[in-house]
Structure formats: structure tokens, C-alpha cells
Amino acid sequence: MKKYGTMRWLLTVAVASLLHLASPAEYLLPGDVLPRHYDLKYAFDIDPATNFSFYGIVEILLDVKHETSKIVLHATDFTISAEDVTVTGPKSPKVTGTRLNDTYNLLTVSLDCKLEQGKNYTLTIPFYGNLKQGLDGTYISTYVNKQTKAKEYLIATQFEAISARKGFPCFDEPMYKATFTITIGHHKDFSAISNMPLVNAVSENPLEEIWPWTQIEETFKKKKADFVWDTYEKSLPMSTYLVAFVVSKFSYVQSPAELSKTKFRIWARSDASDQTAYAAVTGPKALSYFEQWFNVSYPLPKQDMIAIPDFAAGAMENWGLITYRETELLYDEKQSSFLNKERVAEVIAHELAHQWFGNLVTMKWWSDLWLNEGFATFAASVAVNHVEPTWNADMSYAVDNMLSVLSLDALESSHPVSVAIDDPKRITEIFDEISYRKGSTLIRMMTMFLGDEVFRKAINNYLRKYSYANAEQDDLWRELTAANQQYGGLTRNVTVKEVMDTWTTQTGYPILTVTRDYDDKSLSIAQRRYFSLVARTATRQSWWVPLRVLCQPEVGNANMPLQWLAANEGLQDLHTFRHGAGREEWVLFNHDMIAPYRVNYDPRNWQLLIRTLKMEDYTQIPVLGRVQLLSDAFALAWTNHLDYNTALSLASYLQREKDYLPLSTGLKALSKIENVLKRSPDYGAFQKFVRKLIGETYEKSGGLATKRIINGKDLNSVKMQVTTSAWACRVKVPGCEENAMQLFQQWMDTENPDENNPIPLDLRRTVYCVGVARGSVLHWRFALAREQRANVAAARDALLQALTCTKEIWILAQYLEWTITEGSEVRRQDAGAVIANIVRSPVGFYVAKDFIYDRIEDIYNAFKGQGRRIGHIMKILLDQFTTQTELDNFLSWRDKNARFLAESKLSVEQAIEKAKVNIDWIAKNRQSVVDKLREFxxxxxxxxxxxxxxxxxxxxxxxxxxxxxxxxxxxxxxxxV
Known part of the structure; x- marks a missing residue:
């Protein structure tokens, strides 16, 4: 065994060397010393005349675990004066040198003697620099006050995943938890907030006694009297990526005290403070509900939530100070749509769930990011379901999450939920649908097969056991298994780990092939991994698959037994069991979407299901069952497991579908066909088919006629109208675009259009896009002017997207140029979305493709530190490809520009595979599908x-x-046509 272990280690090193992969010893901290407390002090000069200079000093209390003569931590993007770094403690060690490894941002402090095991030392590092206009680390941001028209500045932080090291010298890995005492010096015209409540604000400079340089005096000498120094309470133990502070001229609204015992404040630009009311109610309600649901009290005395004008992510769960994009926190009844409101509730709930899952208990390393993000995504649906019970968030979020998983995870280039990371710079790549949505889908699956009560008891035990510490997925499995053994839930004498490892450590998901024997009421099941690309060969992978099987005679039975297909069952030998359906009755698997897998039936069972869907009482098949059938039928037809005649025949029932979830699922499935046909001569046939499918529903939902807009209180009705209207205009349903142009023109003719907009809120995105696409340059400039003057982020966002709908090539070229131009009309946070939206349009695709190919270095520099955004653009670009020539040209371009795609490697691999999927489909299915579309x-x-x-x-x-x-x-x- 010892020899084998040595050989395996040598092999790992050899492979790493060949593939240029880093070994953990290269990029992970050695762990000889652990931080226990940070005393962090800053002085910020928010003045462009001094290039936003700052000075800081950090004193880190260290606990020595192993004797060592060096201290290794992280630092980058600021200057450290090596001669002023000190270490105090037993034997008074002297610093003999400092060295920075730029590859992994490792700062090594060398000492003249060894630090003693079990002793405490204090490492003091003074640092200084200039804040940059970026979207990570500690950065400067700007905005224009809509009331005063003045340009304002603010300082914000975004430290996840590895950008705390850009803010101050620290041990920037999640398992190095410590407490923090933070002091921030700033001009008295600004206010500062951080993770913890303010202790005091004083005018004396606490840096003066310690700071060895005269520069700070020169820099702040004239402003000294105008400076205040805010010190905050000592924090709870937390990881560095959760440290946060904001220095701004914002104002806040405090939530009603009766909603939560925790002090809640919602911060925003002073001219946007009237948009905080919804968050001020939703936040405390969700937090209070989580305390009940987790059965663990929120441990901090306050919760601040703040809307940042320029913010890379949707939001960030910093403990006690959650930072948001404006679109994810602010809501205005006159300018924000119902869907904007839903999004605000979802994001608030997601970030508050993190206060327990992620902040209180944190993953040991980013490989288990899904423990944070998957759980927060799932818990968001639980909290929104409580706060807004009429929205049916639990069902709609489950559908959105699973359909997203089934799409991405069908690629060979997908990745496991729990994924090895060989380079910290690639951590951002796993902030994707797999970590968030597949993680959430698997957690929902566990609640369903264990039972809600057993699941919540285990989660309570897990949170209490690992509070203020770190855990990995096996720790969660142990608690779930223990609760299951105590209270029951999982059958077949199997542990949670055995079941869940098949879902979290493997890439992909299974397709079940179900074949019925119609004479003896039995069926057989085979399982294998499902791939989007037909040419992929089957693997030996298998899963523990929970089976909920609904037979037609059992419709309405609420106590359906759960059965299991074990790993390796159905892999070589077919797994068989009996059921209760007769010869003319259907069998339906996964009708509650308990787990992410696809099901293919024998032809007769498909026809029995279709026959029922075409009946008046199609609701015999449950809503989620209809969703699963539509998703499966089109995915299986795409990969030639099922003929398109069956898929399109099934979809034809959608003409009568009254529920949003199945209708939107069918349309999303059809959008894959649209995507590969929209630049072809056959697009007219597709449009005609969809016109027939949704024409009547579009009219019944309200269409775009102003007099028939539904009062936006029923979210399902609003979504039906929004979705069918968008599709109706896209596929040229008679009157749709004409009505949209009429509404847009009414807006242009309105006196004071910034205050008076006659277009219904939830239909504005559709109307705006049609108005810009069919209008002249005048219409585009009108929309641009409205975007520039809008004070509500949701309104700006809708107009930014609409501006990409123009068919004027020179305007698109100009718009793209703005995405990489500092100080242009496109904010840094929106640049990636603008490029992606232009790529998606049939006209914009050609302009954007040339722009990306020709200007990749400029794009890379503009998006520095945001490899995930470049990766997203690559995915959108290659998803439009339908020819081998397009792909070959990209591959040649990629090889010449590899350095700009280094941080997007996984995304690029997935993008290439998606392009191959499209090209393969065109070769095998295009003509037959177009013929079927015309026939139907x-x-x-x-x-x-x-x-x-x-x-x-x-x-x-x-x-x-x-x-x-x-x-x-x-x-x-x-x-x-």
C-alpha cells in the first residue's frame, strides 16, 4: 500500500506537470500559522485629485500550529513597505525579508528564528495604494445624483471568491476563519458601514501613532479636521471573503421593528431611497422565517442591505452587510414590473439564507461551493413561498432550476457538483448552474425522499455542530444519515452518502429507458448517462434514482410510494417491477420532478400520454408531469432517442394549456430549434408553427392591446401574458408588432415621457424591443435618452436590453464600442449583458462576432478579473453557431488568443461542445423537422x-x-410564411 501510494503521488505530479496543473502545495497556504483576530484600520481619501489614495494597517493575531520560520499569507494590488513589517511575541522574532509570489498572490514573511508551536504572535503590516474603478476587491464607483445632477463617488467591496487579498493582507482561504475589528477613516460628508454595528466615531487619527511614513500626513494634512474615524464591534469568526464595508453618501430606511428582532436597514442612493420599501418588509420577514425554519437564531445584532450602482454579481452575502445590484434590491411600483418584484424577493431570500449556510457554517474549500450556493438557492424558494404564498415559488423555482440543470449537465464538458479545483483563478468558473441550480435540485430531492421533518432536524444538527467553523459535504451526509436512522425516511438500508455521492461526485445525470409489457402489467428500466451530443458513447456511470411512478388509474392519489433504482441496477441487466396501469392506460415517471433525469418510454406509452393531453381534461397529468414530459420529449427528439413526430404531436396540446409552467417549458424547448433556424431560410416555417401554437393563448392572455392588460396581481397570469406577447411579436402574430409600435409611439408623443409612460409595466421589454427594432434612429435615440434619465435600475435595465434590438449595424457597432470604453453610456457591470444580447440577435450576431474576434484584448482588459463574464459571452457566441466553418474559425482564433481565455477554460470547452451539438443537429434533423413543422x-x-x-x-x-x-x-x- 505504501509503495502504491508513492507511485500514485509520483503519477499525480507527472500528470500535473504535463498538463501544467498546479499542485495544492503551490496554491494553498501551508497552515503552519492560523489567524485568530484581525485589527484592520483604513484611511480613505475619496478625491480624484489624489487618485483615491488610501492607507491601511493590519495587525493579525496568529496561533502557531507548527514550528516555522516564515509566515505565508495573501496580498496583491497594493504596496507594502517591507522594512515596516513586524512580528511581536515570544523571543521577539525579527523580519529578515518579504517576498511576493505574483502567480498565487502569496506573501512570504521570513523570520530570523522559528515561531514556537502553541504560542501567539502578532503580525503587523502597513500598506497603501490607490483605489481602482473595478468590480472586485476594494474599489471606487461613481454615479450621478438624479436630483442634484452631481457626480458622486463611493467605495465598495466584493471579496468573494479570492479578492479579500486585494483589500488587505490576509489568509484568503475560507477555512481560515477569524474575528475582525475594523476602523475606517473618511471625510465627514460620507458615512461608512461594515459587517458589525458602529461602536464610535472619533476625530483622532488612530493611524498616527503607528504609521511610520510622513506621506499620510502630507496627504491628509489639509483634510485632517474634516475626517472621522468609525470603529465597529468585533465580529464573529468568519472567512475573509465575507468581510465588507461601504463608504458613501447613501441614505437608509429602517424596517418596522415588529417584523424582526434584528435591526434592519436598507441603503441606497439618496435619490432612490423611496425604492427601498419592498425590501424593508421582505427582508425582515424572510430572516424571521429562516430563524424558525433552521431553528437557529440569527447571531448578529443588525442586518444592513445596500444597493450598489456598479456591482459585478447579483448580490453578495457578506455577514451583516449584504451588497446588491440595484436591480436586485430596489423596487418601484411605477417603474418596476411584477417580474422585477419577484426577482427582488428571490435574491433577498437567497442572500439571507447564506447567513446560515455559508456564513455561520462555511465550506472548507471552494470545491464544495455548492453547499453554500445550492442550499441558498433552494432555501430562497422556501422563504419566498412564505413571504408571497400566492406566487407558488416552490414549484416555479424547482422547474427553473431543474430545466437549467438538464440542459447544461447533458454536456460531456459539464462538471460534478463537488468539483476539484486545480487553480484558484478558476474558482469563479464554478459559480454556475451546476453549483447553484443542480445543488438546489439535489437538496430538494433530499427533502422529498427523507421527508421535510427529518431533513430539517438534520440541518439543525449540522448548523449547530459546525457553527463558526467549516464543513464539507461528507459532514452533511453524516448528519442526514443519522437523522434518517433515528426518524426514518430512506429505505433499502442505504446511507445518504451512498445515494448522494452518485449525484454530487459524478458529472451528468441518467436517462431511464422504460419498456412496458402490456400483458402482465410490468415494465423494465435501463439507465445510462444522457448526452446532448448523439455521437457520445455510453459510460459506465450509474445513479441511485428515486422513482415516483404515477399510473393513470391512480391519478389523485396523494400517497404514491417512493421506489428506488439502485446504482448499477438497469445498467447491464434490466430492472423490472409491476404497476397498476391497464393496456389502454399510461404510466408516468417523475411526475413531481423529484430528481434530475430524463425518461424515454416505448412508443405506445408515449401515444397514451399524448392522447390524454389532447383530451379536454388534460390536467389528469399533473402540472410538473406535463413540464417533465415536454422537456423530455424535445430533448430526446433533439438527440434522436425519440422521433419529432411524437414531440411535436405532444406539444400541439399547448394551444389549450392554461398554466404558465408547462407552456413556458414547451416554448423554451422550441427555442432551441428557433436558435438554429433563425438565420436560415426555414425560420418562416418555425414562426408559422409557433403562431398556431400560441395565437389563441396570446389573445386570451391579454395580448398587447392596452384595454386588455390584466391587473398584475396574479403572477401566473402576468407571466402568461408577458411570455406569449414576447413570442407573438417574435413569430409575427398579426397585430402584435403593430400594437407594440402604436404603444411605443404613444410614449414618444407623451409630454414628459420620463414621468408618463403609457406602456404597461410588464410588457415594456417586449414593446421597447419592437419599437427599437422596427423604428428609426430616432426611436433608438429616444430609448437611449430615457435610459440615461431613468432613476430606477429596473427601467434602465429594460432599456439597455432594448437598445440591442436595433437592426442598424452602425449603431450596434457603436453600442459594442461603449462596452469597453471607460465612462461611456454602458456601466461596467452591464457591459457583458450588452455584448451577449447583441450576439443573440440575428443581425447583431455578425457585428458582435467580428467585435469579439477583433477586440478580445480590449474586452479582456475591460473585464479584468471577470473571467466568468468572458466565459458567458463565449457560450452565447458559440451557441449561435450552426456550421463547421464557424466553429473551425473560432478554434483557430482561440488558439491565437488563448491568454485572454485562460480564466474561462471550462466555459470555452462547454461552448465548443454546444456548437458541436448544434452542427450535429443541423446535419441530422434540420430538413425532417422543418417538414414536420410545416405539416403540423x-x-x-x-x-x-x-x-x-x-x-x-x-x-x-x-x-x-x-x-x-x-x-x-x-x-x-x-x-x-
Whole structure:
């Protein structure tokens, strides 16, 4: 065993050397000393004349675990004066040198003697520099006060994942938890907030006694009298990525005290403080509910939430000071849509869930990021369901999460939920759908097979056991297994770890092939990994799959037993079991979407399911069952596991679907076909099919006619109207674009359009896009002017997206140029979204592709430290590819520009695979699918035929139904494409 271990180690080193992968010893801190407390002091000069200079000093109390003559920690993006670094403690060690490893930002402090094991020492490091206009670390940001028209500055932080080292010298790995006492010096016109409550604000400079340089006196000499120094309470033990502070001229609204015992404040620009009311109620409600749900009290005395004008992420869960994009925290009843409101509630709940899962208990290393993000994503649905019970958030979030997982995780280049990370610079790549959405989907799966009560008891034990410490997924599995053994839940004498490791340590998910024996009421199941690319060969992977099987005679039975397909069952030998459906009755797997897998049935069972969907009472099949069927049918047809005749026949029932979730699922599935046809001569056939599918629902939902807009109190109705309207205009349903142009023109003709907008809130994105796309340069400039003057982030966001809809190539080129131009009309946080939206449009694709290819170095410099954004752009770009020539050109370009894509390696691999999927589909399916689309489009009832005939000036007397149908087929190209 010892020899084998040595050989394995040598092999690992050899492979790492060949692949240029780093070994953990290179990028992880050695762990010889541990930080126990940071005393961190700053002085910020928020003045462009001094280039936003700052001075700081950090004193770190260290606990020595192993004798060592060096201290290794992280630091970058500021200057350290080596001669002023000191270490105090037993034997008074002297600093003999400092060295910085730029590759991994490691700062090594060498000493003249060894630090003694078990003793405490204090490391003192003075540092200084100039704040940059970025989106990570400690950065300077600007905005214009809409009331005073003055340009204002603020300082914000974004330290996750490895940017605390850009703010101060520290042990910047999640397992090195410590307490913090923070002091911030700033001009008295500003206010500062941090993780903990303010203890005091004084005018004396606490840096003067310690700071060895005269520069601080010169810099602040004239401003000294105007400076205040804010000191905050000592924090609880936390990881460095959760440290936060903001220095600004913002104002706040305090939440009503009766909503939570925790002091809640919502901060925003002073001219946007009236947009904080919804967050001020939703936040405390969600926090109080989490205290009950986790059965663990929130441990801090206050919770600040602040909207930052320029912010890279949607939000960041810093303990006690959650930072948000404005669109994710602020809500204005007159300018924000219902969907904006839903998004605000979701993000607030997500970040507050992190205060327990992530902050109180933190993963040991970023490999288990999903423990943070997956749990917060799942818990958000639980809290929103409590705060806004009519929204059915638990169901809608579950669908959104699972469908996203089923798409990305079908790629061979996907990654496991618990993923090895060989380079800290690539940590940001796993902040993706797998960590967030698959993580959430698997946690929901556990609540369903263990039971809510067992699950919550285990989570309570887990949180209490690992409070203020770190854990990994095996620690969670142990608590869940223990609770299961005590209270029951999981059958077949299997541990939670055995089940869940098949889902978290493996990439992908299974496809179950179900074949029925219609004579003896039995069926057989096979499992194997599902791939989007048909050419992929089957692997030996297998999963523990929870099976909820609904038979037609059992519709309405609330006590469906849960069965299991064990790992390795159905892999070589088919797994069989009996069921209760007769020859003419269907069987449906996964009708509650308990787990992420696809199911393919034998042809007869598919037809039995389709027959029921086409009946008046199609709701015999539950809502989530209809979602699963639509998603599976189109995915399986895409990969040639199922014929498109079956998939399109199933989808045709959507003409009568009244629930948003199945309808949106079907349309999302169809959008994959749209994506590969929209730049082809066959796009008209696709548009025609969708017109037939949604035309009636579009009208019944309210359409774009102003008099028929539904009062936005029913979220399902609003989503139906928003979705069908967007699709109706896209596929040229008669009257849709004309109504949109009419509404847009009314807005242009309105006196004071910034205050008076006649376009219904939830339909503005659709109307704006049509207005800009079909309008002239005048319409584009009008929309741009409204975006510049808007004071509500949600309104700005809708207009920013609409501006990408223009078909004027020179305008698109100009808009793209703004994304990499400092101080332009496009804020740094929005640049990636603007490029991605232009790439998606049929006209913009060609302009954006050339822009990306020609200006990648400028894009890289503009997005420095944001490899995830470049990776997202690459995914969007390659998802538009439909020819091998396009892919070959990209591959050649990639090889020449590899240095700009180094931090987006995984995203680029996934993008290339998605392009191959598209190209493969075009070769194998395009013509047959287009023929089927045309065929299904022409299948019409007598009433539909009469209606078309009347629009053509024909009468029913002119021909029989049969001959009329033939005539309309001949005339079809003349009146509709």
C-alpha cells in the first residue's frame, strides 16, 4: 500500500506537470500559522485629485500550529513597505525579508528564528495604494445624483471568491476563519458601514501613532479636521471573503421593528431611497422565517442591505452587510414590473439564507461551493413561498432550476457538483448552474425522499455542530444519515452518502429507458448517462434514482410510494417491477420532478400520454408531469432517442394549456430549434408553427392591446401574458408588432415621457424591443435618452436590453464600442449583458462576432478579473453557431488568443461542445423537422379553415372543407410564411 501510494503521488505530479496543473502545495497556504483576530484600520481619501489614495494597517493575531520560520499569507494590488513589517511575541522574532509570489498572490514573511508551536504572535503590516474603478476587491464607483445632477463617488467591496487579498493582507482561504475589528477613516460628508454595528466615531487619527511614513500626513494634512474615524464591534469568526464595508453618501430606511428582532436597514442612493420599501418588509420577514425554519437564531445584532450602482454579481452575502445590484434590491411600483418584484424577493431570500449556510457554517474549500450556493438557492424558494404564498415559488423555482440543470449537465464538458479545483483563478468558473441550480435540485430531492421533518432536524444538527467553523459535504451526509436512522425516511438500508455521492461526485445525470409489457402489467428500466451530443458513447456511470411512478388509474392519489433504482441496477441487466396501469392506460415517471433525469418510454406509452393531453381534461397529468414530459420529449427528439413526430404531436396540446409552467417549458424547448433556424431560410416555417401554437393563448392572455392588460396581481397570469406577447411579436402574430409600435409611439408623443409612460409595466421589454427594432434612429435615440434619465435600475435595465434590438449595424457597432470604453453610456457591470444580447440577435450576431474576434484584448482588459463574464459571452457566441466553418474559425482564433481565455477554460470547452451539438443537429434533423413543422402548421379544424378563408375573401360555399384545405395549402405561401 505504501509503495502504491508513492507511485500514485509520483503519477499525480507527472500528470500535473504535463498538463501544467498546479499542485495544492503551490496554491494553498501551508497552515503552519492560523489567524485568530484581525485589527484592520483604513484611511480613505475619496478625491480624484489624489487618485483615491488610501492607507491601511493590519495587525493579525496568529496561533502557531507548527514550528516555522516564515509566515505565508495573501496580498496583491497594493504596496507594502517591507522594512515596516513586524512580528511581536515570544523571543521577539525579527523580519529578515518579504517576498511576493505574483502567480498565487502569496506573501512570504521570513523570520530570523522559528515561531514556537502553541504560542501567539502578532503580525503587523502597513500598506497603501490607490483605489481602482473595478468590480472586485476594494474599489471606487461613481454615479450621478438624479436630483442634484452631481457626480458622486463611493467605495465598495466584493471579496468573494479570492479578492479579500486585494483589500488587505490576509489568509484568503475560507477555512481560515477569524474575528475582525475594523476602523475606517473618511471625510465627514460620507458615512461608512461594515459587517458589525458602529461602536464610535472619533476625530483622532488612530493611524498616527503607528504609521511610520510622513506621506499620510502630507496627504491628509489639509483634510485632517474634516475626517472621522468609525470603529465597529468585533465580529464573529468568519472567512475573509465575507468581510465588507461601504463608504458613501447613501441614505437608509429602517424596517418596522415588529417584523424582526434584528435591526434592519436598507441603503441606497439618496435619490432612490423611496425604492427601498419592498425590501424593508421582505427582508425582515424572510430572516424571521429562516430563524424558525433552521431553528437557529440569527447571531448578529443588525442586518444592513445596500444597493450598489456598479456591482459585478447579483448580490453578495457578506455577514451583516449584504451588497446588491440595484436591480436586485430596489423596487418601484411605477417603474418596476411584477417580474422585477419577484426577482427582488428571490435574491433577498437567497442572500439571507447564506447567513446560515455559508456564513455561520462555511465550506472548507471552494470545491464544495455548492453547499453554500445550492442550499441558498433552494432555501430562497422556501422563504419566498412564505413571504408571497400566492406566487407558488416552490414549484416555479424547482422547474427553473431543474430545466437549467438538464440542459447544461447533458454536456460531456459539464462538471460534478463537488468539483476539484486545480487553480484558484478558476474558482469563479464554478459559480454556475451546476453549483447553484443542480445543488438546489439535489437538496430538494433530499427533502422529498427523507421527508421535510427529518431533513430539517438534520440541518439543525449540522448548523449547530459546525457553527463558526467549516464543513464539507461528507459532514452533511453524516448528519442526514443519522437523522434518517433515528426518524426514518430512506429505505433499502442505504446511507445518504451512498445515494448522494452518485449525484454530487459524478458529472451528468441518467436517462431511464422504460419498456412496458402490456400483458402482465410490468415494465423494465435501463439507465445510462444522457448526452446532448448523439455521437457520445455510453459510460459506465450509474445513479441511485428515486422513482415516483404515477399510473393513470391512480391519478389523485396523494400517497404514491417512493421506489428506488439502485446504482448499477438497469445498467447491464434490466430492472423490472409491476404497476397498476391497464393496456389502454399510461404510466408516468417523475411526475413531481423529484430528481434530475430524463425518461424515454416505448412508443405506445408515449401515444397514451399524448392522447390524454389532447383530451379536454388534460390536467389528469399533473402540472410538473406535463413540464417533465415536454422537456423530455424535445430533448430526446433533439438527440434522436425519440422521433419529432411524437414531440411535436405532444406539444400541439399547448394551444389549450392554461398554466404558465408547462407552456413556458414547451416554448423554451422550441427555442432551441428557433436558435438554429433563425438565420436560415426555414425560420418562416418555425414562426408559422409557433403562431398556431400560441395565437389563441396570446389573445386570451391579454395580448398587447392596452384595454386588455390584466391587473398584475396574479403572477401566473402576468407571466402568461408577458411570455406569449414576447413570442407573438417574435413569430409575427398579426397585430402584435403593430400594437407594440402604436404603444411605443404613444410614449414618444407623451409630454414628459420620463414621468408618463403609457406602456404597461410588464410588457415594456417586449414593446421597447419592437419599437427599437422596427423604428428609426430616432426611436433608438429616444430609448437611449430615457435610459440615461431613468432613476430606477429596473427601467434602465429594460432599456439597455432594448437598445440591442436595433437592426442598424452602425449603431450596434457603436453600442459594442461603449462596452469597453471607460465612462461611456454602458456601466461596467452591464457591459457583458450588452455584448451577449447583441450576439443573440440575428443581425447583431455578425457585428458582435467580428467585435469579439477583433477586440478580445480590449474586452479582456475591460473585464479584468471577470473571467466568468468572458466565459458567458463565449457560450452565447458559440451557441449561435450552426456550421463547421464557424466553429473551425473560432478554434483557430482561440488558439491565437488563448491568454485572454485562460480564466474561462471550462466555459470555452462547454461552448465548443454546444456548437458541436448544434452542427450535429443541423446535419441530422434540420430538413425532417422543418417538414414536420410545416405539416403540423397545416393541420387545422374546419373552423380555422373557414376563418382563414374569410380572411382571403373566400366563403364556405366556394369549396368543401377538403377542397378548401387543399386550396389553402396551395395559397399558403401567398398569405403567410
Amino acid at each position: 402548421s397545416m393541420e387545422s379544424s374546419d373552423e380555422e379553415l373557414e376563418d382563414r378563408a374569410l380572411r382571403l375573401g373566400l366563403t364556405h360555399d366556394a369549396a368543401s372543407a377538403t377542397s378548401l384545405h387543399a386550396l389553402l395549402v396551395l395559397l399558403a405561401p401567398l398569405y403567410i
